[in-house]
Amino acid sequence: MKPASLVVELRDQISRWWSARNTRERWIVGSGAVIAFVVLPYVWFWEPLVERAEGLRAEVTEQRRDLAWMRDAAQQIKAAGEGGAGATEPVTDGRSLLGLVDRSARHSGLNDQVSRVQPDGESSVRVWLDRAPFNDLVKWLDNLEGAGGVVVSDLTVERTGEEGLVDARLTLEVGS
Template sequence: MIATWWQSLATNERRMLSAGALVATLLLLWAFAWHPLALRRAELVTDVERQRLELAEVRSAAADVARLRAVGAQARGDREGKSLLALADTTAREAGLGSALRRVEPVGERDVRVAFEGAGFDPLVAWLEQLAGRHGIEAIEFSAQRAQGIGLVDAHVTLRDAP
């Protein structure tokens, strides 16, 4: 049926229909195959560039971490032979927190729990920063409740010795 219809067409009509079918086929291939693939490729190129930037940031952060670990290791050796327990007690008193210091007790092998009542919040935070910066000791747990008086807190801090 289609073959007889095709044979009944004039040569020019057959050429025109063949050319139209070829153009339609090419347009369909472009619309459903080539164009989506090209769009996806552009998205992937953008993703790769973004990931390269993120990798550079992570490498920079890793270098910072390594540098800070080295500083912490140097600071850790600056203890004059004191244990974490003794260092926490001594530095808290030196930071002006002696009157608020209630308890310093060991928790496990590398941790010390320190309790304060009515401590100034600003000196407490400065003390924690000093421990981290000078001695490589980090606060792994911190809780504080408001105490009577402006800027005063009752606080519990768990300190961990740097590895």
């Protein structure tokens, strides 16, 4: 059979089937076809496009907020590096040390890895970090020592199963 004759035969079968339906059935089937013709493209095409666009808008908003924070942090770091008004004052007591540890961990990107901070006497704190990038940990400790006069009095570092990540337990003290 030729493709053209298949089309003609299919059309004839549909026509016979349609003719065999009463008026009410034709109305129901026709209405269903129109509704399907309108609803299905909406569900398959339009709605996913709108949802994706909304998701992208939310992502852009979040990225703009992150960019603003990064610019602000860069200015603070630059001011601290120049020894200007934004420079970190040396730590003189345990409360200042807790605040410095919290702020500096946040600025170093280690805030999510700090699992616990606990005062340890008048001028020291104990800090627990889980799955922290080793290089970031070393930079953070160097910044603490240089900017805030904080020294590491005790440090235990253990490997994790992932390359470059460590668990660390340390005690920080106000330098003398």
